[in-house]
Amino acid sequence: MALAVATDAVAVAVSAGIARGRVTWAESLRMAAVFGLFQAAMPALGFAGGVLFHGYIEAYDHWVAFVLLAAVGGHMIVESRRPAEAPPPDPFGARSLAILGFATSIDALAVGLSLAMLDFPWMLAVAIIGATTFILCLPAARLGARLGQGLARRAECVGGLVLIAIGMRILIEHLSGAA
Numbered sequence: 001m002a003l004a005v006a007t008d009a010v011a012v013a014v015s016a017g018i019a020r021g022r023v024t025w026a027e028s029l030r031m032a033a034v035f036g037l038f039q040a041a042m043p044a045l046g047f048a049g050g051v052l053f054h055g056y057i058e059a060y061d062h063w064v065a066f067v068l069l070a071a072v073g074g075h076m077i078v079e080s081r082r083p084a085e086a087p088p089p090d091p092f093g094a095r096s097l098a099i100l101g102f103a104t105s106i107d108a109l110a111v112g113l114s115l116a117m118l119d120f121p122w123m124l125a126v127a128i129i130g131a132t133t134f135i136l137c138l139p140a141a142r143l144g145a146r147l148g149q150g151l152a153r154r155a156e157c158v159g160g161l162v163l164i165a166i167g168m169r170i171l172i173e174h175l176s177g178a179a
Contacts, residue, residue: 001125002132005043005111008104008166009035013137015162016091016100017144025142027092032137038101039108040130046112047122062174064106066167073163081157092141107170 013031017023090096108129115122 001111002129003136005039005105005108005129006133006136008107008170009039009101009133010136010140011162011166012100012104013140014144014147015158015160017141017146018148018158019091019160020141020145021148023092023141023145028138028141031092031097031141032134034097034101035104035137036130036134038105039133040126042105042108043112043115043122043129044126046109046114047116047126048112049109050113050116062106062171064103066171070164070167073160073165073167075160077157077160077164103167 013028013035016031017028091100111125111129112122115125
C-alpha cells in the first residue's frame, strides 16, 4: 500500500527534476521530506475523517487531486512557453512544494479512510507510508534532473503533462470504481 501511495509523489519529484534541469541534494531532501510528511499526515487525517465523515470525503478526494495537479501541470506548460530571459519557476520553492505535497497525497487521505474501517494499527501504516515516500522521493528529483539536462524547456512542458496525466488517472480510477 505504501508503494502504491508513493508513486504519484515519486513521479512528481522526477518531473520537477526534469523541469529544473539541476537539483541539489538539499533540494531533493527538502522535497522528499515535504512529500513524506504530507503522505504521512493525510492518512492520519483520513483515519480521523473516516471515523466521522467517511462518505463525504471519499466522494470528492479525486476531484481535489485532479484540479490541483491539473492546475500545477497547466502552469508548468504555460511557463515552458515563456521567453527565455524570464526566470524559471521554482518547483522546489515552499509554495510549490506545499501544493504538490498536498495534491500528491490526496489518495493517501482515502487510504486513511479505509484504515478507519479495518482492524489495522493506523499509526504504523502512517509511519510506513511517510518513510516509504521519503526514501523513494529522495533520489527521484536528482534522477529527473539527470534525465532532463539540456532539455529543461521541453522537459518542463512534459513534466506539466505528466502532472495532468497523474491527476486524470486519479480522477478516472475513482470515477470508474477501480480505486
